[in-house]
Amino acid sequence: MNIQRRTVLRTAAAASTLALPLRHAFAQKKPYSYKYANNLPVTHPMNIRAKEMADAIRAETQGQVDIQIFPNNQLGSDTDMLSQLRSGGVEFFTLSGLILATLVPAASISGVGFAFPDYASVWKAMDGELGAHIRQQIAKANILAMDRIWDNGFRQITSSSKPIAAPADLKGFKVRVPVSPLWTSMFKALEAAPTSINFAEVYSALQTKIVDGQENPLAIISTAKLYEVQKYCSMSNHMWDGFWFLANKRAWDRLPPELQVIVARHVNAAAIKERADVAELNTGLQKELATKGMQINQPDPAAFRDQLRKAGFYAEWKAKYGDEAWALLERSVGKLA
Ligand code: X2X
DSSP, X not given: OOHHHHHHHXXXXXXXXXXXHHHHHHHHTXXXXXXXXXXXXXXXXXXXXXXXXXXXXXXXXXXXXXXXXXXXXXXXXXXXXXXXXXXXXXXXXXXXXXXXXXXXXXXXGGGOTTOOSSHHHHHHHHTTHHHHHHHHHHHTTTEEEOSSOEEEEEOEEEESSOOOOSGGGGTTOEEEXXXXXXXXXXXXXXXXXXXXXXXXXXXXXXXXXXXXXXXXXXXXXXXXXXXXXOOEEEOOOOOEEEEEEEEEHHXXXXXXXXXXHHHXXXXXXXXXXXXXXXXXXXXXXXHHHHHTTOEEEOOOHHHHHHHHHHTTHHHHHHHHHOHHXXXXXXXXXXXXX
């Protein structure tokens, strides 16, 4: 070994010893490496806005909060991800209030069939008293729900066997519903044959004909390519659905208050942008899905709503949620039952 090389090696060794305390200080400046998991394809507006949001948070906190996104059920089904959120295996998770109701029963009230006539009434309720009521109930389960719920959308029924034009078409119809008591109850009241399946399994359940149909907003029917395994799409608008952006409470409390403020601001801002994206997507998607071969029909929602009323659906769920919560819902949408 020549002298020059030895000198270089010695210098390098000295430098790395000196660098140790420095490296430690740097590591302390980036202690919050958090995971955010969700069930949607990367092309869905939720993941597009979430990526921008994570980038903005990283930039504004100078790398102190680094959120890694795990889309598309990479970490498991909604049921798995909910347990991971509770144990701290993931720090953030977006979940439909209706599925969260398996843990926090009050959280499904926003999904009562045909409750919301339009987006104006949705945001009035969810950004107002009804949303605040739900977030309080979620907090009791040691989970923090951020202020602004993200949009999933108004749900439509798809099928591989026939269009759903009237309530009679749902009789005995084998339909996948998410894992949630309200969903099962509603489709039973419509006399369908619902099966609870996590979204992670929906494409293959449709492909292998374990079920004949499912229901989801157009943005999901499109981005999850459900049109490849479904022929008919009935614009039933039978319920509105949204995703609460949830945080593990212990992980959230580890963030210093000034970082919490930054994270919350970006998460809520991303939700507002995502809502606009989904609304815009849904207006153009009927045409696009038709060009992909789907047959789209427009059933009359009144007939389905009457069927739910006759079956005692509204009375049953009003009793479950209680008069107070039901009154909060009716204040935004008018009398339901
Ligand atoms: O599971 C579904 O159908 C989905 C993707 O819409 C929800 O997360 C509720």
